[in-house]
């Protein structure tokens with residue numbers, strides 16, 4: 314990494330999310346590991362990503378794929394050692410790739426020594442108060458249940474403690490108690506441990522739920538924001554330049570406070586825009602996107618949205634109305650096995666029936682909307698999923714490197730793999746793999762790589778303003794990104810057929826729109842409607858050159 318780097322580096326980043334276990338198994342035991350990931354860094358560098366986000370890799374009983382942490386300072390021995398992790402960070406930095414890791418701040422595993430100690434400690438003691446206990450399951454009635462398919466209550470009775478404990482997620486994930494100042498102290502020490510190893514930031518998991526209060530829905534409380542401000546102040550004081558990314562699955566107005574006045578998180582996921590992008594292309598109507606972007610408040614200059622199409626969880630439908638949820642399920646989850654909790658557990662390519670043009674359109678929106686794009690591993694080659702597997706395991710299968718046994722992911726006997734690779738005729742590794750796509754200049758992989766390169770040339774995408782242009786044809790969306798001397802016009806056709814569109818570009822009269830994928834100059838802008846006819850699911854990115 315080039316130090317001192319731009320403190321706003323995350324605004325220009327291209328983030329790639331992966332599991333250590335799923336990427337590459339270097340020692341043939343069937344589980345991906347740090348060494349395997351390290352060997353694949355040249356691949357990531359070639360793809361062009363600039364930040365690697367690793368899902369939890371800490372010791373864990375793995376009842377929530379590592380989001381149930383039993384030791385925050387170590388690493389799961391199946392993935393390697395702390396030294397292996399340190400080497401990975403060094404090597405990633407040498408290739409100018411930042412490393413983002415998880416801080417599961419809301420809860421631990423029930424196997425964590427803090428919980429084992431707490432349940433045996435006397436009532437009212439500091440040890441006991443690491444978690445949220447009650448003599449009755451009647452408190453905090455206003456809080457919703459998040460994992461609706463498995464949990465019936467946010468309280469579970471603990472025989473050892475003789476009390477109920479609070480959990481917003483699985484019952485084996487007791488919530489930490491931030492009313493106890495020792496909890497935050499302990500977390501800051503954990504942060505220091507990893508920050509000293511050189512990591513570039515944390516994704517703060519499930520942060521709306523840190524503090525509970527009766528008579529509220531126990532989400533986004535002022536006390537929760539007070540905790541986050543302390544976390545940020547600590548980072549600012551001791552590790553300036555490192556980044557905090559808020560995972561707050563909330564409406565834009567409720568996410569906005571997670572940026573504070575630039576004194577909480579540097580970044581936050583924009584959850585509601587994602588399902589609306591899918592809704593818009595299914596309805597062939599720009600309204601869902603324009604509406605949510607108009608409802609998205611301004612954020613402080615140093616802050617940034619994190620944008621994604623898919624991730625390791627289900628495509629969450631928490632931030633849509635009930636009607637919209639029904640529509641999304643009808644449109645994207647025909648089979649009941651495709652839904653999980655309040656969402657759809659499918660990967661990008663199968664969601665759009667492997668439609669190449671739709672995948673490209675979706676990515677064009679991801680790469681041109683205001684924020685930092687996040688790619689989920691395997692989506693760059695159009696990997697598939699398997700809805701017959703439990704929970705979210707169907708979207709967490711081994712990376713498909715080649716058509717060799719086990720998709721080139723591992724030399725272990727197939728029965729020893731942490732998960733079988735996808736083998737169906739359309740998305741299986743014989744048909745979809747990195748090796749074949751790298752050898753094919755027309756492949757999805759080359760297209761994604763090209764888009765990443767293009768985006769990296771134009772800081773306006775990560776830093777600029779966004780303005781929607783009025784368009785009479787609702788099947789087309791047009792917006793302008795502007796930053797310093799750069800103005801980019803994006804036009805996307807959300808329908809499957811060609812569409813005409815007339816744009817009022819008179820503000821840029823005299824400028825020449827240069828189509829950015831082919832560097833083709835289009836007719837100059839005059840004081841008259843500018844007519845375009847994008848193909849079905851087609852899009853244009855134009856750099857507006859010259860003019861006044």
Ligand SMILES: OC[C@H]1O[C@H](O[C@H]2O[C@H](CO)[C@@H](O)[C@H](O)[C@H]2O)[C@H](O)[C@@H](O)[C@@H]1O
Nearest residue numbers: 377380459482518519560562626627629
């Ligand atoms: O650690 C528990 C969970 O935390 C994250 O959850 C988020 O994902 C949920 C969907 O699976 C979502 O509904 C919720 O609002 C989020 O906080 C994490 O990403 C999950 O993998 C994890 O199980």
Ligand SMILES: [Ca+2]
Nearest residue numbers: 338340344346
């Ligand atoms: Ca291994």
